Amino acid sequence: MIPIPTVHPTRWLAASLIGLGLSSPAIAQEDPIKVGILHSLSGTMAISESTLKDTLLMLIERQNAEGGLLGRQIEPVVVDPASDWPLFAEKARELLAQEEVDVIFGNWTSVSRKSVLPVVEELNGLLFYPVQYEGEESSENVFYTGAAPNQQAIPAVDYLMNEVGAERWVLAGTDYVYPRTTNKILEAYLKAHGVADEDIMVNYTPFGHSDWQNIVSDIKRFGSQGKKTAVVSTINGDANVPFYRELGNQGIDAADIPVVAFSVGEQELSGIDTAPLVGHLAAWNYFMSVDTDANYDFIDSWIEYTGDEMAVTNDPMEAHYLGFTMWKEAVRKAGTTDVDAVKDAIIGVSVPNLSGGHAAMMPNHHITKPVLIGEIQDNGQFSIVWETPSTVAGDAWSDYLPGSRDLISDWRAPLECGNYNVVEGRCGGGASEDVATAE
Amino acid sequence: MLASRSWLSRPLHERSTRLFLGALIAALAVVTLLNLALPAGHPLHVSTYTVTLLGKYLCYALLAVAVDLVWGYLGILSLGHGAFFALGGYAMGMYLMRQIGDRGVYGHPVLPDFMVFLDWQSLPWYWHGFDMAWFAFLMVLLAPGLLALVFGFLAFRSRVTGVYLSIITQALTFALMLAFFRNEMGFGGNNGLTDFKELLGVDLTTDATRLGLFLATGVALALGYVLCRAIVASKLGRVCVATRDAEARTRFLGYRVERFQLFVFVVSAMLAGVAGALYVPQVGIINPGEFSPIFSIEIVLWVALGGRGTLYGAVIGALIVNYAKTVFTGVMPDAWLFALGGLFVLVTVLLPKGIAGLLGYRRPRRPPDSSTTPREAST
Amino acid sequence: MRMIRSLVQGLLCLVVVALAAPAAVAAPDDDGQALLEALDTRSYADKGEAIEALVASGDERTRRWLDALLDGKLQRHQDTGRFVVVLENRGRQWPVADALSGERLGEMSRRELDRIGINNALRGQLHSTLAVLDLRVDDVRARREAARELLGNVEAAMLAPLQQRVADEADGEVRRLLEQAIAIHRLGQGDAAAVEGLAGSLNPEARAALRAAARSDDVALAEAASGALAGIEQKLKLNRGVETLYFGLSLGSVLVLAAIGLAITFGVMGVINMAHGELMMLGAYTAWGMQQLLPGQPGLALILSIPAGFLVAALAGIAIERSVIQFLKGRPLETLLATFGVSLILQQLVRTLISPLNRSVVSPEWMSGSLMINEGLSLTLNRLFVLGFALLVFAGLMLVMRRTRLGLEVRAVTQSRAMARAMGIRATRVDILTFALGSGVAGLAGVALSQLTNVGPNLGQNYIIDSFMVVVFGGVGNLWGTLVAGLSLGVINQVLEPWAGAVLAKILVLVFIILFIQKRPRGLFPQKGRAAEG
Structure with missing residues (x-):
């Protein structure tokens, strides 16, 4: 069982002081934590993605009002990859190499994730991906908060x-x-x-x-x-x-x-x-x-944030809510925003979801979810x-596809592998026989 | 370097070409120096991120030069050059895909990942040969070249001109986009080809490789530019300009206009293919989005912005628009389309000769206001 | 099944009670509360029984409760346990009325209310029980609707009362439907004689029942059913041909609508307007705006948005013409570039000012559903309207071009600008009006499209390429060409689609256009004379 991190009293005090606008200069002067937001704001995907940007901005605003994280403010860095897949890779590089963000929340389509993936792995970044997807992937640097098949x-x-x-x-x-x-x-x-x-x-x-x-x-x-x-x-x-x-x-x-x-x-x-x-x-x-209070609170703050009485919430928004909360807890647990430390700390973190249960980060970088x-x-x-x-x-590798039947993913210490073949006992895929012999 | 009499070396004696090459080489040298010699923290240091970005711009510049060759000198407004660019890119992408070998997530020795999980049993025939670099590089030229040859042969032979030609080039790239989106085609569908590891045995992710690719693109741009200038300055180029300005008269003078058009069109398509091939390893993905007609229109806009019929104008236009895109999508993500759209409107209305017109160079000949001049129209 | 049976019996009792004593005494509220109380359970099976009990009680409010239950509007207050009917369930605060007394209770928050949920199975059950009730109403159309609802949903317990109904029924159509419904039920029981009653019926439910029977172990039954099916298939073939033609014409009419405005600006003025799609988008947003202004009257709003959409798009067109296009006279390819910029601006404008999200445009009642030609073939109404609208717009445009002063001037300017000016035609004014006309027609297309597809910032982009293809295929500058091209491309596409799949069909159509242009470089109906060279 994973203990749910609780808020330390002194931190709570500091938080409420900041909430009252009495932040001490020492805290304010420290570098903010940078959170990259990589969602299309124009082009065909703007329809779905722009609300996710707003969701994150709301979560960050709320967190800052509570005193930020580790005593530091969180600064969102928003870029527009414009529904252009190569531009996603470029923007991810910009976020990681130029802006030096501590974490990226973003992407909707599979192709945009595939485009960003090599960049995030090369520059050792963190990416939280909030949309249901086809599975068949497990990267050391990506956390999949949407549903696997x-x-x-x-x-x-x-x-x-x-x-x-x-x-x-x-x-x-x-x-x-x-x-x-x-x-x-x-x-x-x-x-x-x-x-x-x-x-x-x-x-x-x-x-x-x-x-x-x-x-x-x-x-x-x-x-x-x-x-x-x-x-x-x-x-x-x-x-x-x-x-x-x-x-x-x-x-x-x-x-x-x-x-x-x-x-x-x-x-x-x-x-x-x-x-x-x-x-x-x-x-x-x-x-x-x-029908839970946590959900009604979330909806209320979303309506308040957007100023639109008819604003709706949806599944990827909850996924971002979960991803952000998990990352926050992992940073608190690790005491730093350092990517490697957070990556290790986040496995096993469990946070309440909006439907009355808990979501836990599994060793394969997918999370537990109820299905409704x-x-x-x-x-x-x-x-x-x-x-x-x-x-x-969430299961990264489907049991119903011939190529991935034997693969598992576990990013914890001894194994540290995203595609471990249990039959051949080695990391790095190793396609199952029926496929390998096909040619 | 080149025999002084050769038609290919003639441009090297032109002032504008020398100026252009000088500026390009100086820029390449400065970027390389600032990237290698200065420490990462230095304010003048050019990061590898920027180098890759510049490499991408240079690919676009080469593509713009290819478009300017047909639009500025032949009077053919191609709204489908993205197709040639993407085909070159796919040829390179297929080579890079085969280079992954068994390092894909499934570890299959031959099949790329997307084929494994879509349950393909064996490599489709058109993927064979792409494991060899020479074959792939040949295909970078041949795939777009052949398409241009067939398409151009049909179109020029039937004297499809003006708007009709523009629209069917658009139909061409649109049809190819839809085709490449289909997963049955075996090109990875919407996801395209990605997750490349190495090129010619060199790791793609190292800083040295990125710098090398950037320099290679710079060299390709220089060579492409000289080639285009040489064509333009040759007798063939003069026939092209004559065709552009008065197709019927040129025909009456006894020139087989369609042959000249076809030759230049194919060269331009191959150049676009090279640009695509250099683009893919630098951005790390090729997908059917590059076939989208909107992208092809954008290319034309770069050329228009820079000033068509000058070649260097195309380069300037491509660099400026893409730099602006990078800046605006970061600085004002919600409003960058206003800026981009506004730029296009203002330039077309206020700067009909583009930025090159502002620079005040004399152009080889008065560019026509449309595909055919008003005088031609009344004949 | 047992549940449904007793439910139906209950319902029939209710009907009898209601008929026998029209002014039934209102049950004391304790009873009502208890009846509803039983509905508040998590188990759908228990809910079904509670509905039975409700119906059996003969309470006159049953119909109202069942309707509310069907709409998910029967809810219960968390704290007081009071049952309410939600009157409007959008937003956070909902106006409610007491379920028992019908008294208005003001607004309640959705936080404090618990919904009495139903699922598809219960919904289907409610539908058929309500249908049985409806068989008694005076309105013939409602009775037919109810009888149709019963096809494939008849239970053994219903048989006797239904047969009674058939005997009493005055309307032949209702009688026929009920007889079919009974036959389908009998066939399901293995009654080979029922096949006869279904032979020749094109109704999908009847066909489904016959198919199931054809698979049965009873050889005689299977043979009879197969025989009946063969006859039906023959009729269906013809149906399918008509259907495909309709699909093609309908798709074609959309293409024509999208392209016809372009045919004017592009063909007549030589302006390649890449913002044409965005003008359509403006028309669609006008339809949405009108519906926001006139809530609850989607039909009226839609009709009003036809002139409004035309006006909005035409005004936008005039703005574009004055600010951009007039400076690009005689440079058609550059109008392409500038208007592309305009299209980017317009798209982003809508995203910023309204929303990047799609807007919901409601279909009025009279445009939803389909027009039944025979039981196997119905034409969807919204598409039928769009088809008619496209033809009307086309006819209107032809009138304008052929019969009005403006049309004459436009044709004159098209043929020879200089000559027209020399004859005293104010060419600038003609340009403005032509462009406004073309843009206005784009607005009309947008209004029509709002009934078929998404109303969002990307609406225009999805149609612009297709529109250009249609205009070029038909021959620039020829409205007839656009009409013929649009309709024929639509039909070709739909004929190819079942055979090649949607993507391949589209690719084939594009390749066809490319090859066609090689054969006829100036389209289907090439422009003749001097203007042709322009």
Whole structure:
């Protein structure tokens, strides 16, 4: 069991003094702790990412009001990688090499993370990545606070299979690596549970696809074969609005063919007329409708910060909240912002999440999360209909892919390896035999 | 260095070329010196971060020179040069990918990581050969060159001109972008190629390699510039300018206009490919985003900003816009698009000849106001 | 299933009670409280039973409670245990009314309220029970709707009352639907005779039931079902062809709308307006703004935003023309560069002033859902409206260009600027008006697009390239060309899509355009005469 760090009385005193504006000059003069924020503020991803920037600014502001960290103020360094993937790498380099930030919070898309990854590893930085992703990665310098496939996709399919009784499956996604991998994993998982080939339909569309007529009508046909059909959607961002509109207009009801989405949250719904979508599902680790005081406090401060009474919160925001809190605790525990010290200290840190449980940082740099299934309501919120009995630990390497079945990740002292092959007993991948012999 | 009579060496006697080369070499030398000789804490020290950044700018500059060659001297506004740049980049990226060998996360001896976890069983045929540097470097030239040859052959033969040509070059790069986004294509889809380890056996992450790449890009830019100047100053170049200003008349004079156009177009595409190949190891990723039509339009804007039909103007434009982008995205992230957009509007409206026009050099010939001059239009 | 059965029985009792004693005595509130109390449980099975009890109680407020439950608006106060119906559940403070008395209770915070949640299974159950209730109403359309709801949802216990209903029903359509619903149920029970009732039906539920029967072990049943299916498939083929054509025309109409404004500014004026997409975006945001101004009247707002969107975009167009384009006369390729700058500015302006997030534009009632041609083929209404709108806009533009003074002047200036000026046409004024017209049409396209896709800062970028392709494919300067090009590209794309997939279909269309331009370097309908060389 990991002890939850408590606030020391003297520190508390100092904090309240600063809160009253009575900070001592010694504290104020010390160099601030720099936190890099690497989220697109322009370009296609600004839609999703700009609120994450604001979330961090709010968290930092709150922390500074409480006296900062280690007696030092926190200074956010915001840059705009403009939804341009090579620019992400350049900006990460700028943050680490020029600005010398102590930690970076950022990225949304997989490609932006892949672009930043070599830079963060080369310059030994810290990156907290807040979005659900395809897994198959574990870097010494990256902490994944979003869901891995086993923390979102697989429980959602379990729910559909066991509670809804789905027998036929449409796996629809945008053509990029997250849907591809997730669908590969789900296909393997479904087949392992006795679903026949002809009962699975896989479909990929380009980014920002806006004409869904044909595909929705295909889904409708696929669903009228006398077996309960469900759609698992990994459709990304902008393409969802026209997709759901077409679903609604072609009369696909959640009661007939439920759609469970992994990329549609409160924020996306705020841009959609949700009336025709009532009952369709989403799987996340947090919903704004979670009924806990911690969550209501978070929502209240977010509304206060944005000044928008209708502002919504979503899962990646909670992930950043968790990541920031964990990093904060690790810095306190280590007594320094030094990257190596924080990296070691953070494993095992456990902080309360917003849904009434705890999130702990695992040795593979993923965290434990509850999995919630929610149904869309007409006010753009989700009503939670199911949740896992306990939290689920993120799995970096999926058990359902041939290449990664034998890999584990453990960044603690003896092993210190992100891709340890348990069969061959060595670090550094070592593809499992069925793949290695393929060529 | 070069035979004094050779057409290739002729530009070396021009004042503007000498000035340009002098400035470029001096800049390379100063940056190298400030990077190597001064300690890290020194206020004048140029960090490796900056060196890599400058290397990237130089790649863009070479790309801009390639675009200026076809736009400024041939009158072809290509909105698809990003495609040639990206193809060169992909050829280099595939070589770098093969160099990773079994150091990928899955440790597969042959297949790149993205193929392993998407469950590919063997290397697609078009990936073969890219483990050899000479083959990959050849493909850097051949892939964009061949595409330009086929596309140019069809387009120039049918005398597709002006706006029509611009729009189908845009269609070309857009189609390629969509194609490369597809994971079935075997180029890593949206993620592209990344996580490179070494180039020609040298570790990519060391400071020395970065400096070396920067210098190599500088040299490539110098050579590319001289090549373009030589083409422009040759008889062939004069025919090009004649084509630009009055295509029909040049044709009537007996020149096979489409052959000249095709030659210059292919050279330009190859130069763009080289720029892409140098770009990839420095930024560490190549993905279909480079094919996006918006990027190709941006390249044209660099050239317009610098002043087209001068070559050095293209270099200046590329450097300024990209430097501004770096600064603004850091200093005023919320508002940099205002600055960039405003810059484009102001330059086009107030500085029709670009920054080079301000410098006051005489251009080889009056540039046309459009793809065809008003006089031509009334013939 | 048992639950549903007893639920239905309860409901039917309720109906009987309600009919027998229209002025049923209001139950004392203790009863109501107890009934609702039973709903407040975590188990969905228990909730189902509580609903049964509720229905069986015959309480006249049942309908209201069930509706609130269906919308997730039946809630309970954490401290007082009082049941309330939330009237509006957006924001932090919700206006509520007492569930028992209906009395308004002012606002409550969502912190203090607990929702009585339902899931899809309960929702489906509620829908069919409400449908049974609705079978009694006077409105024929509501009855048809209710009968349709029952297709595939009939339970054994419902059979007798439903058959009674069929006998009493005056409307033939309702009768037919109910008979089908019963047949589907019978088929599910293995009754081969039911196949006959379903033969030739294009209804997806009927088809699903037949498919299930065709897989059955009973050879006779399976054969009968397969036979019926074969007949249905034949009809469906034709349906599918019509459907694909409609999809294509609908996509084409979007392309036409997006491109037609461009055809004017680009084709007629020679201005390559890269900010065209952003003008569409302004139109879409106007639709959103109108809906904000007129809350609760999405339809009216949408109609008003047609002129408003035109005006906003046209004014923006005039601003762009006066501030940028007028200085770039005769330099078409440079207008491309300058307007690209303008487009960046406009995008960022929307991001800064409104929000980087998408805005939600509501579809009015009369644009949601679909128009049923037959039971296997329905055309989505929003797209049908957009298709009609595109044709209207096109016709309007043709009228302006052919029948008005402005159109005449525009054509004159296009053909020969100098000559037109010599004849006394004020070319500058014509330029402004032409550009305003083209921009205004972009605004109209934006209003239409707000019904199909995202309203956000990136809206314009998604359409600009496609629009240029359409204009070039059709032939610059020719409105008919744009219409034909847009519609045919749409149809080609949708015909290819099922066969090649969405991405490949788009690539193939692009390659087709590239090759087509080689064959006809000036598009489908090349401009003739002097203007052609410009």
